[in-house]
Amino acid sequence: MALIVQKYGGTSVASLDHIRKVAMNVNINREKGNQVVLVVSAMGDQTDQLIAMASEITSSPSLREQDALLATGEQVCAALLAMTLESMGHKAKSYTGSQLPLMTDNVHTKARIVDLPTGTLLQALSEGVIPVIAGFQGAAEDGSITTLGRGGSDTTAVALAAKLEADYCEIYTDVDGVYTADPNICPRALHIKKMSYQEMLELAGLGAKVMHVRSVELAQKYQVPLVVKSTFKGNKQTWIINEEGVMENSIIKGVTLEKDVSKVSLIRIPDRPGIAHQILAPLAEAAINVDMIIQNVSIDNYADLTFTIPTTDLGKASELVNQVAREIGALEVRANNNIVKVSAVGIGIKTNPGVAARMFKALSAENINIQMISTSEYRISCVIEEKYGELAVRAVHHTFGLDEPKEPAPSE
Amino acid sequence: MALIVQKYGGTSVASLDHIRKVAMNVNINREKGNQVVLVVSAMGDQTDQLIAMASEITSSPSLREQDALLATGEQVCAALLAMTLESMGHKAKSYTGSQLPLMTDNVHTKARIVDLPTGTLLQALSEGVIPVIAGFQGAAEDGSITTLGRGGSDTTAVALAAKLEADYCEIYTDVDGVYTADPNICPRALHIKKMSYQEMLELAGLGAKVMHVRSVELAQKYQVPLVVKSTFKGNKQTWIINEEGVMENSIIKGVTLEKDVSKVSLIRIPDRPGIAHQILAPLAEAAINVDMIIQNVSIDNYADLTFTIPTTDLGKASELVNQVAREIGALEVRANNNIVKVSAVGIGIKTNPGVAARMFKALSAENINIQMISTSEYRISCVIEEKYGELAVRAVHHTFGLDEPKEPAPSE
Numbered sequence: 001m002a003l004i005v006q007k008y009g010g011t012s013v014a015s016l017d018h019i020r021k022v023a024m025n026v027n028i029n030r031e032k033g034n035q036v037v038l039v040v041s042a043m044g045d046q047t048d049q050l051i052a053m054a055s056e057i058t059s060s061p062s063l064r065e066q067d068a069l070l071a072t073g074e075q076v077c078a079a080l081l082a083m084t085l086e087s088m089g090h091k092a093k094s095y096t097g098s099q100l101p102l103m104t105d106n107v108h109t110k111a112r113i114v115d116l117p118t119g120t121l122l123q124a125l126s127e128g129v130i131p132v133i134a135g136f137q138g139a140a141e142d143g144s145i146t147t148l149g150r151g152g153s154d155t156t157a158v159a160l161a162a163k164l165e166a167d168y169c170e171i172y173t174d175v176d177g178v179y180t181a182d183p184n185i186c187p188r189a190l191h192i193k194k195m196s197y198q199e200m201l202e203l204a205g206l207g208a209k210v211m212h213v214r215s216v217e218l219a220q221k222y223q224v225p226l227v228v229k230s231t232f233k234g235n236k237q238t239w240i241i242n243e244e245g246v247m248e249n250s251i252i253k254g255v256t257l258e259k260d261v262s263k264v265s266l267i268r269i270p271d272r273p274g275i276a277h278q279i280l281a282p283l284a285e286a287a288i289n290v291d292m293i294i295q296n297v298s299i300d301n302y303a304d305l306t307f308t309i310p311t312t313d314l315g316k317a318s319e320l321v322n323q324v325a326r327e328i329g330a331l332e333v334r335a336n337n338n339i340v341k342v343s344a345v346g347i348g349i350k351t352n353p354g355v356a357a358r359m360f361k362a363l364s365a366e367n368i369n370i371q372m373i374s375t376s377e378y379r380i381s382c383v384i385e386e387k388y389g390e391l392a393v394r395a396v397h398h399t400f401g402l403d404e405p406k407e408p409a410p411s412e
Numbered sequence: 413m414a415l416i417v418q419k420y421g422g423t424s425v426a427s428l429d430h431i432r433k434v435a436m437n438v439n440i441n442r443e444k445g446n447q448v449v450l451v452v453s454a455m456g457d458q459t460d461q462l463i464a465m466a467s468e469i470t471s472s473p474s475l476r477e478q479d480a481l482l483a484t485g486e487q488v489c490a491a492l493l494a495m496t497l498e499s500m501g502h503k504a505k506s507y508t509g510s511q512l513p514l515m516t517d518n519v520h521t522k523a524r525i526v527d528l529p530t531g532t533l534l535q536a537l538s539e540g541v542i543p544v545i546a547g548f549q550g551a552a553e554d555g556s557i558t559t560l561g562r563g564g565s566d567t568t569a570v571a572l573a574a575k576l577e578a579d580y581c582e583i584y585t586d587v588d589g590v591y592t593a594d595p596n597i598c599p600r601a602l603h604i605k606k607m608s609y610q611e612m613l614e615l616a617g618l619g620a621k622v623m624h625v626r627s628v629e630l631a632q633k634y635q636v637p638l639v640v641k642s643t644f645k646g647n648k649q650t651w652i653i654n655e656e657g658v659m660e661n662s663i664i665k666g667v668t669l670e671k672d673v674s675k676v677s678l679i680r681i682p683d684r685p686g687i688a689h690q691i692l693a694p695l696a697e698a699a700i701n702v703d704m705i706i707q708n709v710s711i712d713n714y715a716d717l718t719f720t721i722p723t724t725d726l727g728k729a730s731e732l733v734n735q736v737a738r739e740i741g742a743l744e745v746r747a748n749n750n751i752v753k754v755s756a757v758g759i760g761i762k763t764n765p766g767v768a769a770r771m772f773k774a775l776s777a778e779n780i781n782i783q784m785i786s787t788s789e790y791r792i793s794c795v796i797e798e799k800y801g802e803l804a805v806r807a808v809h810h811t812f813g814l815d816e817p818k819e820p821a822p823s824e
Contacts, residue, residue, distance in 0.1 A: 050488070053428060057431075057492065058499035061495045062494065062498040064505065065492075065494045065498065068487060068506050069487075069492065069495070072491075075480060076462070076481060078480070080469065082480075083470065083474050083477040083478070083481070084469050087472075087473070093556075098510060099510075099556075143532070145511075
């Protein structure tokens with residue numbers, strides 16, 4: 001008998017009909033003799049609707065009140081699912097974050113978990129009750145309702161699995177696992193059966209939308225095995241486990257495309273110690289996440305500095321950088337949001353020399369110019385012109401042998 | 413500087429635009445130097461929509477889960493109003509029932525308040541924060557969310573006013589107070605400026621929809637002055653206070669019409685001790701509220717017994733009564749939902765003999781046959797045929813001098 005934490009995302013509980021199907025899925029697990037703890041997101045676009053109401057009131061709503069507002073979405077869904085399970089003859093109880101209580105700090109809209117006592121849940125489980133937990137939310141020390149930010153329901157599920165020492169944590173979503181590339185871009189992308197936390201982290205950080213970085217980090221920290229699967233289609237699933245458990249290692253596990261990237265260049269800045277800090281510190285203060293940074297070789301004591309940032313921060317960043325540019329006497333600031341970042345990810349990179357070279361060669365063969373490069377133990381990223389993005393993904397995917405084998409031609 | 417608890421009903425907070433107007437009303441009170449504590453219902457028909465979802469799942473939902481579901485309606489509204497007040501420059505915080513905490517017993521869907529500590533609210537008030545409380549809800553000892561049943565937000569407001577020793581409790585609704593009769597039935601009905609708790613209790617119990625019996629009882633018990641007024645139209649208001657405070661006493665304060673009434677008669681039952689109990693006990697067990705009971709004079713040791721019940725319980729009651737009728741050998745059971753109850757209410761009844769006679773005479777003058785009569789210190793009720801209901805209200809209203817004086821004819 002296994003103890004399984006199951007998390008159902010918004011698309012899995014988008015309607016009462018979806019909720020009924022989720023309850024039937026839970027039923028199957030119970031019939032196998034497993035204990036289950038359920039975590040749910042808000043139904044469909046409920047969260048967006050609540051946010052829209054708040055923004056109709058003001059462009060900068062009280063974050064405490066926004067949390068109190070949004071938390072109702074998951075509470076509604078948890079109550080409806082518990083109700084559905086009860087109507088099928090199970091014992092079930094819904095719990096809000098405050099009821100567990102899932103204790104957080106008081107940073108509204110992106111609170112972090114500080115404590116998660118399990119007494120209430122263990123009591124429920126011992127009475128044969130299926131606990132249905134409203135994900136994404138907690139309570140601060142003063143009793144205020146908090147929310148955990150993006151991917152919050154996944155975080156709730158993983159934290160519960162860790163504290164309950166569950167056998168594994170199932171993440172039900174609208175895709176049936178992780179693929180070697182976005183199948184919409186790369187039709188021959190392969191389904192991945194097993195991958196390491198580290199690989200998933202790199203993929204998540206690079207725009208693969210299956211799971212949020214934070215919950216994968218938490219799973220890694222507490223060694224909670226994750227299973228990503230679809231609620232409604234097929235039986236495929238992707239296990240995300242520790243590196244040792246990933247047997248069938250290919251060098252590259254996947255290829256991603258990040259579109260929300262912009263590039264800022266400062267031309268002809270004085271090449272003196274501390275200059276990069278002077279330029280980048282205001283961005284850090286404004287909580288703008290600077291990613292790749294390149295400074296070219298200095299000529300006549302002048303250099304150029306280029307870095308990438310999320311496109312959503314481009315306006316603010318340009319403003320800050322132009323101010324510094326005037327202070328330090330740079331020749332010019334150039335901003336460009338016409339770029340994308342293509343990355344190859346895999347734990348094989350660190351042990352296989354020449355992986356980067358193969359990637360560059362594949363891009364070159366398609367006449368794609370590489371504007372910036374960065375590498376790490378697990379990843380190689382290239383910034384290229386936006387219009388080549390999808391072609392680049394397919395080329396890199398192919399060069400590392402990730403394409404699904406073509407069906408043999410019919411023999412007749 | 414007064415401390416005022418203000419309760420805003422569902423129609424007062426039906427949209428974001430309504431909520432903005434409520435916030436402006438709060439603003440006026442703050443500018444007068446008053447401290448305010450706000451209690452809100454769910455927006456418009458939100459509660460009905462949530463109930464509809466639950467009934468789509470099952471006809472008998474888990475009551476614990478139904479409470480968890482419904483409580484979100486008030487939570488959403490409280491967060492949105494607090495947000496609106498903050499956007500106007502006030503300090504405001506929303507609180508759910510669990511956050512206060514408003515402690516109740518564990519009778520889901522109709523819980524009763526057992527404790528209501530005010531520490532959180534007093535702290536907020538001392539910091540200049542406007543507390544916005546989600547009405548209708550509380551928490552049981554085990555932490556489960558409970559709801560207080562019909563009129564629950566009024567109950568929350570009155571309980572808070574009592575515990576905070578507020579100067580008074582304002583009930584904002586879609587009518588501008590209490591009238592001597594329903595103006596839709598009786599166009600010349602007069603607005604009532606002041607009335608006693610007891611009069612309001614009788615009127616509420618007889619179908620006047622302005623306030624629920626329970627919250628008026630609570631206000632009477634703790635001597636909380638109530639003010640009923642409209643959020644959006646005019647400046648009229650009705651004060652509901654203790655009997656001594658009601659100066660301008662007329663004999664009759666109002667006339668009501670109850671339509672949701674049915675009559676059940678058992679014909680020719682043996683006239684022996686305990687027979688009424690034998691007939692009515694099964695109804696009490698089924699929680700059917702039997703109102704007027706009449707047994708006619710016995711002839712040859714046989715009598716007829718007639719009583720009234722809410723029409724919604726007629727099916728169940730008929731079933732139970734027919735069973736008893738067979739057991740005791742009654743001749744026949746007759747059920748009739750073609751009746752209404754007209755009542756005159758006023759604290760003057762007990763001290764003015766002949767009031768009942770005046771009412772009967774007024775009905776008789778309109779050729780309306782009285783089928784059943786009951787009286788109490790504060791009220792006289794007559795059951796009559798349904799089709800005469802509205803005519804009867806106007807006749808009784810007129811006979812007690814409650815009609816609004818006609819405008820004098822223009823002199824030209």
